[in-house]
Each structure stands twice: as C-alpha cells, then as structure tokens.
Amino acid sequence: MKPESITTSYRRWAPIYDATFGQITHAGRRHATEVANQTGGDVLEVGVGTGLALPYYAPGVSVTGIDFSEDMLERARAKVSEENLSQVRELRQMDARKLDFADDSFDIVVAMHLISVVPDPEQVMAEMARVCKPGGQILVVNHFAREEGCLAWFERKFAPFADYLGWHSNFPKDRVLGVDALSLVEEKHLTKLGLFTFLRMQKAA
Template structure:
C-alpha cells in the first residue's frame, strides 16, 4: 500500500470505528492500555505549566491526562479524524477543560506549529498508522523545545516464546473476529495486525529515534513486549 492509499485507508478506518473506539480498546487490550499510559506519565514527569502536543490524539484520553498533570499548561491534541475529535471534544467539555485543551484536525506528517514550541510531543498508538514513521518523528523533534521530550507509546512485537506465538494468534486471528462480533467491524479491526506487520520492533524504533537526532533515547518493553514506550530528548542546543 503506497503512502496516499495508506493515509486514505487509515482515515476511513478511524472515522468508522470512532463511536466504539474506547470500548474496544478496553476489550482488546484487556484494559492494559490504561496501565501503559500511567507508566508513561510517570516516566515523563510533566510539571505544572509545561506544554504538550498529543499527536493522533483520537478520543483524547492521553490529551486529558497531559492537561491535568500540567495544571494549566498549554495542551494541544491533533488528529486527522473529525469523528474521533468530536468524541474527544465531548470529553473535554464534560470535564470543563475547554480553556486548557485545544483540539486541531491536522496531519502528523506536517505539523502546523513553529520550531521549538512544546515541552513534550507525544503519540499514542498512532505512529504505526502513518505513511512515514521517520518523517513524523522528525516533525515531533522539530516542534519540541530544546531539552524537551518526544514520547511514543505504541504496540510492539514480543520476542519471548511461547508468549509470542499466543500473542500473534490472538492479534491476527481473534482480534478481527472480536471486532466483527462486538461492533460489526471485521475489516477495520483486521487492519490492526496488518499495521503492525511492517512496524519497527523495539530496538529498530529506538534507532530511528536516534537517527532523527534525538538523544538519551530510552525504550521500555511493556507486558512482555506487547507494547513499548520510547522517549527521546532534543539537545539543549537545539541540535
């Protein structure tokens, strides 16, 4: 699938699954995605007043967590799916965070922000869906401030047997069927294992972070390697 086709396909997938996205995340990850996000927030150590940009923000759970930790710092969520953003905006409004969180429809590969704007730039379960992984990481690095952090929380590839075999059986065979049975979306949930097939593993993604110029890159496997957290820092000199 070429870059343009992938972008169109992914957009259609997420526009379609938006109404049931949160429920299916809980079911398909056995609610582990919440624990992974909490672990990530501890590692980030967001301070009051710090600013964050959350890419592929979806229905805004991570965006909201960032806003709460920053206690009034600027928080922006960006996603290309209008349907996902509408659900996220409803959550933001319900929590009365509209004055703190700004949601923007946009493209992660071409961010509408100046260089050196945010203390943190995050992407959660979205990098594997973009046409060009390295381009997005370079854009994240561009808009983060010197000394700021680029953070990616994403599905990954376990290596330990027999867990690896069990995981791939679930992910490739059972997960699309759950999508079909629970929300009548077989083809959309078949995309999830397909999107991971060509995605870099833990070490390869860490090396991609380094290739883009990020420093002090840390990679953490989560739940046996089912997911991974990557954090890189932009040099204080901006290089």
C-alpha cells in the same frame, strides 16, 4: 497505512474505541501522561484520538492535541467540554506528517499508539522532533514487533490486515529511532506481557 484507510478505519472504530482498544492501552496512557506532568510546560499530543489521555494531564500543563480523524476529534472535544478540562488549550485536525507548528514550539511531544498507524512513521518522527524545543522530550508508547515466540507468530499472521484493523501488528522499533537530533534515554515495557513499550527520547540542546 494509506490516509484513506486511516480515515475509514477510525470512522469505524470511533464509536467503540474507548470501550475496546482504549481499555487495552490504559497503562501506556497513564504512564506517558505521568512523565509529561513531571516535566510540565507546553505539550503536543500527536494522535489525540478520542481524548482518552486528556483528563490525566495535570492542570498546570498546557496541552495541544491533533488528530487526522475528525470522527475521533468530535469525541475528544466532547470530553474537554463535559469534563471541563482547562489544561487542554486546543484540538485540531492535522496530518502528523506535516505539523502546522513552528520549530521548537513544545517542551514535550507525545505519541501514544500512533506511530504504527501513520503512512510515513519516519517523517512523523522527524516532524515531532522539529516542533520539540531543544532539550525537550519525545514520549512514544506503542506495540513493537517481536523477533521470536508465539506472539511474534501472531503478529506476522495479522500483519496483512493492517488497513482493516487500523494498526500494524509487526511494526519494527527501529523505524522510530532514526532521527539524528533525538537520543533514546529510557525504554520500558508496560504490562505483564510487555505488549506495549514506552520510549523517552530527548532532543539535543
């Protein structure tokens, strides 16, 4: 997707995101934060959105969140203030293709329902790997394209509307698995229909 399409789409989605798409993606958000809490340390959430996942991080975890959309970040900051989320260290506007952090900064990097939205997912994955510490983990939750069945047919039909919807319905999983420094250590389908997939990758020590 083009950056200007992302801005427009998420300005449109921001006021109703929590009550709509946020409900659909709840299972993936809870699972990813539970895995992050088990490891602990410094966490970067790329594409923090309206901050729906922030309350689920344990108090002992230090969370930095970034998002391209200021409209989403305004709502995330309000959640942090209203719910007194002391585990959230910082929320910043940033392009995920060029993260403004030093190499090896975070123990865990999380991207939930983001990678099929960004203009250059391969570059985003490379940046996530760069800022992750050696031996650290990359956690990705996303919908990936199916190769067959009725859902695959619907994914192809909705694909031309990606810029309007704000996400790609037929995004291939291979596009997140090409970073040499990362190895896939876990893959899990979430929800009964397996609409979303959880991927846990580890950076070489």
